[in-house]
Amino acid sequence: MPGVTATSSPRLARAGLGALSGLLAAATALASAELAAGLADRPEAGPVAVVGASVIDLTPQAVKEWAVQTLGPENKTWLTRGVLALSALFAMGLGVLALSRRVLASAGVLVFGAIGVLAALDRPTGVAGDVVPPLVGAGLGGLVLYLLAGRLTAPPRAAEGGVGPAGLPGREQDFGGPGFDRRGFVIVASAAAAASAGAGALGQRLDSSSGAEATASRGAVRLPEPNSPAPPQPSGADLRLTGLTPFFTPNADFYRVDTALVVPRVDATRWSLRVHGEGVRKPLTLTFDDLLGRELVERDITLACVSNQVGGPYVGNARWIGVRLADILREAGVQAPSAGGPADQLVARSVDGMTIGTPVETVLDGRDALLALGMNGAPLPFRHGFPVRMVVPGLFGYVSACKWLRELELTTFADYDAYWVRRDWAAKAPVKTQSRIDTPKPLATVRRGRVPVAGVAWAQHRGIARVEVRVDEGAWQRAELAPAATEDTWRQWVWEWDATPGRHQVEVRATDGDGRTQTARRVGTIPDGATGRHTVVVNVD
Ligand SMILES: Nc1nc2c(c(=O)[nH]1)N[C@H]1C(S)=C(S)[C@@H](COP(=O)(O)O)O[C@H]1N2
Numbered sequence: 120m121p122g123v124t125a126t127s128s129p130r131l132a133r134a135g136l137g138a139l140s141g142l143l144a145a146a147t148a149l150a151s152a153e154l155a156a157g158l159a160d161r162p163e164a165g166p167v168a169v170v171g172a173s174v175i176d177l178t179p180q181a182v183k184e185w186a187v188q189t190l191g192p193e194n195k196t197w198l199t200r201g202v203l204a205l206s207a208l209f210a211m212g213l214g215v216l217a218l219s220r221r222v223l224a225s226a227g228v229l230v231f232g233a234i235g236v237l238a239a240l241d242r243p244t245g246v247a248g249d250v251v252p253p254l255v256g257a258g259l260g261g262l263v264l265y266l267l268a269g270r271l272t273a274p275p276r277a278a279e280g281g282v283g284p285a286g287l288p289g290r291e292q293d294f295g296g297p298g299f300d301r302r303g304f305v306i307v308a309s310a311a312a313a314a315s316a317g318a319g320a321l322g323q324r325l326d327s328s329s330g331a332e333a334t335a336s337r338g339a340v341r342l343p344e345p346n347s348p349a350p351p352q353p354s355g356a357d358l359r360l361t362g363l364t365p366f367f368t369p370n371a372d373f374y375r376v377d378t379a380l381v382v383p384r385v386d387a388t389r390w391s392l393r394v395h396g397e398g399v400r401k402p403l404t405l406t407f408d409d410l411l412g413r414e415l416v417e418r419d420i421t422l423a424c425v426s427n428q429v430g431g432p433y434v435g436n437a438r439w440i441g442v443r444l445a446d447i448l449r450e451a452g453v454q455a456p457s458a459g460g461p462a463d464q465l466v467a468r469s470v471d472g473m474t475i476g477t478p479v480e481t482v483l484d485g486r487d488a489l490l491a492l493g494m495n496g497a498p499l500p501f502r503h504g505f506p507v508r509m510v511v512p513g514l515f516g517y518v519s520a521c522k523w524l525r526e527l528e529l530t531t532f533a534d535y536d537a538y539w540v541r542r543d544w545a546a547k548a549p550v551k552t553q554s555r556i557d558t559p560k561p562l563a564t565v566r567r568g569r570v571p572v573a574g575v576a577w578a579q580h581r582g583i584a585r586v587e588v589r590v591d592e593g594a595w596q597r598a599e600l601a602p603a604a605t606e607d608t609w610r611q612w613v614w615e616w617d618a619t620p621g622r623h624q625v626e627v628r629a630t631d632g633d634g635r636t637q638t639a640r641r642v643g644t645i646p647d648g649a650t651g652r653h654t655v656v657v658n659v660d
């Protein structure tokens with residue numbers, strides 16, 4: 120007997136085909152919306168990116184922290200998979216429903232579209248046209264489900280064809296049971312699958328080639344020699360020990376923390392930075408070439424993330440080249456609050472709608488707060504904020520290091536809460552004095568005898584004065600500190616351990632340039648950074 124009527128469990132088979140129809144409808148919807156976004160050169164308006172970005176913004180802080188910490192940098196991949204998996208489940212449900220309520224279920228696909236439209240409207244950097252991809256996708260997806268469900272509920276055609284139109288009363292009797300238009304279903308399903316695969320592939324091609332101008336503009340950047348080079352690092356700033364983090368973090372290894380699902384690719388030739396707000400006597404608009412043509416300084420600065428757990432990886436050190444932020448603010452006529460200026464908060468806005476608030480007083484207190492154009496000798500990588508980002512020594516990234524910068528607004532902390540502050544993070548967050556053991560690794564087995572214990576310690580803009588290590592809660596031993604040219608970078612340290620057989624606990628603590636020793640008290644990352652001592656357990660044999 121033809122068709123699913125021959126299976127032992129025809130109802131189950133029918134439900135399976137219904138679910139498959141739902142999946143095909145969802146694939147059509149997603150692929151066609153992705154293609155529409157690609158054609159509009161708005162990869163960030165693709166359905167998964169848009170919905171994912173809204174999920175990021177709406178996720179409770181604690182869950183977000185958990186995701187960053189347990190899933191690491193891959194957390195956005197998992198987010199994307201999660202959005203797709205939920206969509207698939209919902210779609211399969213609609214597909215099954217379509218067997219009995221065809222119109223209702225097909226209209227249900229429009230719910231996808233509605234979610235997409237709401238999410239698109241919710242994006243701070245969205246444009247009105249961003250509602251088109253979800254509408255196109257939902258329309259086509261609904262149509263596919265309607266057609267497929269139609270074939271599933273239509274009576275079978277005659278086996279040899281040409282007998283007459285499908286759906287003649289009594290025809291299904293010929294097949295001995297409640298069959299369906301198998302051939303029609305296969306045709307529509309194959310067409311939907313092929314079309315969505317094609318549209319999806321084309322959409323992805325368009326997305327990855329979008330930003331061609333941006334890539335070209337980055338390729339054309341020639342960073343001039345700085346007017347003020349970085350103070351030379353003393354020889355020995357990098358101890359070059361196996362397992363120890365290098366003094367300079369290569370760009371490819373530099374940690375990345377941001378909310379962007381699609382890395383913004385900005386065309387530097389069309390970019391400009393606006394400086395305005397309270398107490399700005401002379402608002403400025405600066406192009407990338409304006410910045411390149413100004414006095415450039417080069418500085419080594421260690422950047423750290425407030426989400427870094429004790430011993431964690433979200434800290435890196437780079438040689439930045441850029442313009443002193445204080446020079447720009449002074450030119451705009453901005454005065455520090457201590458000099459009577461009305462604005463105490465500098466709000467940086469990025470092309471992707473991030474807002475990051477920094478104390479004006481800090482930016483103007485003489486430290487090397489930068490509008491960075493280059494990182495370790497190259498133009499900023501796209502992931503790290505091309506064309507221009509902020510870097511302020513001594514502050515956590517979320518209150519200082521805005522990437523893909525496009526606007527600086529002078530305001531007050533009383534008047535404005537930036538993105539993370541609205542999500543319960545502290546408005547002001549100087550980095551906390553921290554130290555990390557890089558080698559030996561936790562639960563490593565080492566040979567008895569001399570074992571170098573080494574790592575990095577940081578307290579940007581206060582400097583590291585001392586690092587101490589102890590084993591099994593014994594007496595603190597002073598580690599050797601690698602030299603560093605300024606207080607704005609981390610310092611490597613090493614301590615030679617005479618390791619005895621057994622299982623040992625090795626612990627580190629740093630003391631900063633103000634004489635304050637890092638606290639042993641363990642607190643989590645919210646609201647202003649984790650504290651506690653990094654401790655590793657090592658087996659010696
Ligand atoms: N536009 C934008 N800038 C941003 C962020 C972001 O989410 N969006 N994250 C900030 C945070 S929390 C940190 S720690 C630093 C990380 O910079 P990196 O990714 O270059 O290491 O960027 C900051 N700048």
Ligand SMILES: [Mo]
Binds near residue numbers: 424425
């Ligand atoms: Mo961060």
